[in-house]
Amino acid sequence: MIIATLNLVFTLILFPTAYAGQAYNQDVTFVMPLDTMGATIQNFEIISVGLPVGLSWVCDNAANGCNYNPQNNQYGCINVYGTPLVYGQYDVEVSVLVDVTSSGQTIDNVPVVFDMDFTVDNATVGNSGFISSPYMGCYPLQVNFTNNNPGLLVYDWDFGNGQTSTLENPPTQTYNLPGEYV
Structure with missing residues (x-):
């Protein structure tokens, strides 16, 4: 039996602020780690993104089931779209499954959850310049x-x-x- 503990650090470009009742359509780039504590990451699958009510997401690799191989390309992207209905500060939970190789053995579908902040403000006027x-x-x-x-x-x-x-x-x-x- 192999017990794996992964301490993954994902670099994400934060979500720009959304405004309640206004259409939202933004791309978010993320950087996947190549390895962590001696384990090599072979695959990274986004399985869910818990967004505020009114918003949905799609990955830029949907044709491949939102699977990414960071050994080929560390960058991925999701598009968040829709119209947020209620303003507030949200904790967005992103769930992924990771396949890793360590000491010659592969462990598939290791669940990893990380959180991101997402702000939905009341609608405001933009920059005058x-x-x-x-x-x-x-x-x-x-x-x-x-x-x-x-x-x-x-x-x-x-x-x-x-x-x-x-x-x-x-x-x-x-x-x-x-x-x-x-």
Whole structure:
């Protein structure tokens, strides 16, 4: 009998805030560990994501049953969509099954649960200076910036991805790596 204890650390790009009664459609990229405490992770299957009422999810690998092999690609993505009905702070439980190899033996379907915070706020007004769309997604992400203040004399855009612009309406920006760009 083999008893396995896995201490997995998943890197997730946090869910952007949703607004009660407004449509929500966001991609969330996650990074899967290659190994943990000497055990090599061979497969990672998302089996459920407990979201607030009104929201659903689909993985970017649905054709393969939401199975990922981190040895081939550490990145995965889920799309969360729908219209959240009630505002509040939620603890989203993500359940996965992991197949691991350790000391030459394979253990399949080890259940792992991790939690993420998800905020649904009351609807509010956006930024008065610009709108970016989409503001979150899987990489590489193409983002359009819409200027809400046309006709000014000078513009100085810094997109956080190494690119800048002085145009009134800047070109589409590409973000090639997961992360937070400020």
